[in-house]
Amino acid sequence: MAKQKNVLPGFSLSLGFTIFYLSLIVLIPLSAAFIKTTELSFLEFWHIVTAPRVVASYKLTFGASLVAALINAVFGLLTAWVLVRYTFPGKKFIDALVDLPFALPTAVAGIALTAVYAGNGWIGSWLEPQGIKVAFTPTGVMVALTFIGLPFVVRTVQPVLEDLEAETEEAAASLGANRWQTFSKIIFPAIWPALLTGFALAFARAIGEYGSVIFIAGNMPMVSEITPLLIITKLEQYDYVGATAVAVVMLIISFMLLFAINGLQWWTNRNTTSAH
């Protein structure tokens, strides 16, 4: 069909309302953060966002988020693989429960993980004699962020794995490839964009996470204090400008990640549609 005049009604009403509501709830309030930082000179801004305690919180937030996203990339791919390719009892039930971190309020996740991984908890009491302390250390932050990001990789890789055509693998097998070669040369390249998207989504979610982390982290300045908590601490001391300056740094990084993820998703879609 060539270009055709759209006859459906309601375009200006729906688009107008969308833009109005978007501006009111999201765009104008977000711009408030950027406007607030104009109260600072660039030097003052730089001084706040590079203070040692703030830098320590970036290191923890981004480091723990990166490790958690990597763990999720490995085990999320494995979980998606097992759920798509194999049968075992309770599979449907487990498949549904993978979304639990999306549905469970973060505060509940936080106190539950703390109870389990604390020195007297079910898993903590078993790890601590081996010299592994999880709760109230940076490792605890990583555990909470792994929980939060768990569904992202599974749910982005799963549909792509389901859509893979068996014929390609058969062809590889009949040409003499062993299973590992088929996986690394045929399957992995096909799911790679989805895996990377899932990894980026888990990472982006982890950076901003607050509720599940603060209970298990111990929240020691310079050691186990994440950046979102530092923003709240500054707010509670009525240091609105300082809180906003740190928030703006996080916002800029989050926006860059969002654009990267959109690009990745565009790439994934292009790859999967060209395969058909």
Place this chain on the structure above:
Amino acid sequence: MSVITTSQYTSYHNKVARSRATSEPAWVRYLLIFTALSFLTLFLFVPLAAVFTEALRKGFGTYVTALLDPDALSAIKLTFIAAIIAVPLNLVFGVAAAWAIAKFEFKGKSILITLIDLPFAVSPVIAGLIYVLIFGLQGWFGSSLVDNDIKVIFALPGIVLATVFVTFPFVARELIPLMQAQGKDEEEAGLVLGASGWQILWRITLPNVKWGLLYGVILTNARAMGEFGAVSVVSGHIRGMTNTLPLHVEILYNEYNYAAAFAVASLLALLALVTLALKTFVEWKAASNASYNESAVQ
């Protein structure tokens, strides 16, 4: 109908094909299943089970007392009120945005879609902060709000705003791809037959996407009732007044009242399990609808 559907064909085909050359040896399969399940157990199942065991550790009496505490009841009430206001607002927005984006072509559409996703990328803490900057005492409207004796921050309006922000994209994200996939042939047919815009929306578009819509609402509601970070910044934590359920959990926990904290948390965990059950049901319903439509076409 004697014709075999494509989906039946592929599933049959896959079953045969997976038997030998394109599957792994049994020991590899079992090892992979075991590793995946161990990971899920350590990070998902054990924490979930811990919520309920900790909640009932001091007996059923303590559990019920914690839930019937006046502060807990008022937290439950506030959580419901915030969700009842926030969910319909984002539902209307989601339908309007999906209608404009899925049924029409215009410049800047992909930018608009990215902007709708923005709240997903923003830390909940920052979501709360931006409303404090606008409506707080030293904010843009702070002094005029005080003059008129209107409270936004540390009151219900602030909690609702923060909740609306964090749940902003859910319905729109569900509906946009669904409505794009459905095209607009049916709507145009309705128009030719003389239906008005609202009639088309109510009788054609919304019934076509009802499962996706319901799914979006379920997700929005779960997040709205469970939001912690954003609400924590704007609520002020006034017991019995501006405490939602997740904030009440935090207060009890910080007072070392673990049994009560986990009792209230178990309510939220139940809500999450119900959400997952509904979600699975809706997906199953949508899938069986889709395969029914597919075989009807063939």
